[in-house]
Amino acid sequence: MRRNALIDEARQAFITRFGREPEAAGIAPGRVELLGNHTDYNEGYVLPAAIDRSVVVVGSAREAPQARVASLEREPAVSFDPARPEHDPDARWADYVKGVVHELNEAGASIGGFDAVIVSDLPVGAGVSSSAALEVATAQFLLTLYPHPIVGDRMGLAKLCQRAENDFVGAPTGLLDQFSSVFGRQGHALFLDCRTLEHRAHNLPADQARILIADTHVKHSLASGGGYRERRAQCEEAARWFAQQTGEPIKTLRDVRPEQVDNAPGLDPILLKRAHHVVYENLRVLMGVEALQGGNLGAFGEMLSNTHESCRTYFENSAPEVDALVEISQAHPGVYGAKLTGGGWGGCAVILHEPDVTESLSETLTREYRVRFGRDPGLLPTVAAQGAEGMRFE
């Protein structure tokens, strides 16, 4: 229902702006990382879910070889040549759209002129991957207007959108966000092996488990790319050390075994901590999958909480504000588990809980966070939802 209302709002916005009916729409959800923190670029395992908040791109083709894109949240609109999208430092948000146009052209889809409007009920900068959702919604929209076989290759599409983010936007992120947005399934968490790209959906039924995303409204300076790049480099350096020491064909931390991390004298203590987090996080994802297969949400929630502890002490990508949200949640009845979600250094906590405690948990979080930090957290109650799609208006 939420989706239909959003598509309708976008349709109306397009008519108001361009004075004609749109032909097509692309819709793509945000995501929440349940388990698998900073494992994706280490070729490890992740377990996210798509959420019931999305970005919608609606619009029509035009004969002129020009793209005009308006976002309800950001003025002014941008225009560019779809055959040669270029960066504009004054409209960075449009890089996500342009990056996808560029990558689609590279993949052989000749993207011609189009007009589009972007509408979203996904908060921007709140750790729920509005950027990946914008990329995937743009791709679905454009492939409906300018069809190309890649639309049938969902993993190819997720990777294409990741390239847009890595190469055009310049953010060195893994595949987690785009994968979740493309492959989301209602009532399911999504497992992905980031090396083999093997993936499966696991039951996370909304009548037993609800997801609360709690935004600290805080971004420490490391969040704006510096911390992420540094962690990535540390993980790569740690993997090189293990390869040299063991003589084994270790390419990434995915290849390092827990007993190797437990016995690594000589490894720089900081690199050891980073490796410890990633290697054990991969194990936690696999144990989390087992818990979901057995329908044991208690055990699954415990994995979330263990992950948070590892973020706090080993990966050092948490923040006092996130720790507080996690701690307050863990003390609340009916909570299975809670952790930091996404890159870190502020941002959001994800709390998995029984359906009937959403209200009391939200009240408690607001009250106690206010006492500790003098402001309210942003609260987004959600469930595991379906993935992206493109559609043509009749």
Ligand code: GLA
């Ligand atoms: C961000 C990135 C993802 C992933 C997470 C951490 O959300 O975009 O690729 O690395 O951080 O798990």
